[in-house]
Amino acid sequence: MMNEPVTSCLAPSFLPATAVLEMTYRCNHECLFCSCPWYSPRRDYKTHRELSVKEWKDVIRKLCTMGISSFAFTGGEPLLKKGIFEIIAFAAECRAIYIETVGDSLVREEKPPEIHLLSNGKIVDDRVLQFCRDRSIHLGMSLPGLSSFKAHTQKSEAHEVTSKFSAAHALGLSTHVGITVTKKNIHELYETMAESLLAGADSVLLNRFMPGGRGLVHAEELMLSCSDITVMLDTAEEVLRTADRKGNIGTELPLCLIDGDKYTHLTVGTQCSAAIDFFVIDPAGYMRVCNHSPVQICHVKEIEKAKDHPYWRRFALKDYLPSQCSGCAAMGRCDGGCREAAHIWSGQVDSPDPLQVNGEIKKMRLSARRNE
């Protein structure tokens, strides 16, 4: 007798499949655009003793039993964390639970989790690259401009990162370049993307500048306008199409701002993934819905409490659409931009996206919008 396909099953836990682990508060750059909440001038983010290597291992072990199948190690700068390689090596040896569709059925499998290391690249060396290559770790490095690199990071030069992409490529290591696009570097976005792809980066992840963390101090000089967003998207598409490579826009955009159909090499996100596809654990073990968020939900030791936490639920159930989006035909496909950036900028999770404040967006509406 043939087995019935398993079309649905209870997940191992309420948690999303990806955990972003912030290894340390420390960083060896001082990026103007940094959204790490502990750098906010509001000083409203409580920092505590960082987790030890053993504590991180305990966290990772527990998360694997709860259905996390992908870990992203970040910070601050994760390579500054003492014992970072012991932690990552441990994670790479764990058994994660994968439940995915095979044919028309859900199939459960246990195997090592996907591992991502997200670094500013400053102290990435051949040993780091070899470490990543040996464990199939995907490496992301940040490149916020070329001539504007130092102005953004306050510390380094662009070539200190682009050379790492070349070395990684030579080793056969999978990499992506993370480019935070600001008013100060949009003029050289084409060149920045080209440089990183030619240096060997496999893909591009663009993030528009979002106010938060240290970035709040520099918001005026860094914030993009709606027309800048169009330039960013068009430029990225041009580079990627010419090179026949793929790229993504992180930090979701309001759908009414973009003409998504014209981008064939660029994927533009319009929906928030916080508490749905990923969540964050800060250096001291406090959970947040996403890396931009300054709201500490609970400590990972009491992880089950997050499930019923009103702030977590707001994101997990997508209960945050701005009132101005009411009646829009795209309500099922768009979350009205970045909800956490809206929260930080305007004070409420259901505030308009920072791009839409001050009437900047000039009420662009989809043709099927109702209630007009």
Added chain:
Amino acid sequence: MIYVLSGIFIVLLILSLSFSGCGKTAGPSSPGSLRPGAAVASPQTKPATQNLSREEIAAKLKKLSESPPPKDLKMGAECYKVAMPPDRAEYLCPVCGQRTLYASEKKGRSADAGFIEEDLPECRRLIKEIKGLDVSLNESEYCRKCSPDAKNPALILVVKYQGLGTPYRYRNIRSEDLILIREFMEGKDRHRDSYDFETPMKDHLKRLNELLGVQ
């Protein structure tokens, strides 16, 4: 005295070496934690494209396009969503907070997966926009914890009428239905569907009767 001073010197030397910094390594090929500045110096001192015109850069990109694209791409679509999400649809229950996973068909989305990912979020938002009627959604059939035996789950519209003890339930509600109810309660004389096509509201009376349990 000399021996004492030598001994003190040796102790100090040992102490200074033990605080010189490197953490434990994990395995023979692991570098251990890095001291700042331990990176190998880069042979480049400026971007390779710095003195090139945009046309020249484009030519280089064109040449790159002739090489095969990378395999096993790890694409991030949102923020730190760096991994490709697992191939499945995920339903989060608003009552118990648990997550139920649904298979997606190989060649597209199954009815359940498609509804969960595309229609249900819109339904949750639309129900809040209906004024003048005590309506809510019952999603319990989608949750394997709340309804472990449910097969072919469907969304249920619950309507409470004053004076009636038992709420009216309509099973298998869709977002288009909720839009229709909202427009009706707003007193609109026409219904506009998702393709912007308008039809008179009275053409939909039969459907409204079914949805609201009114004869």
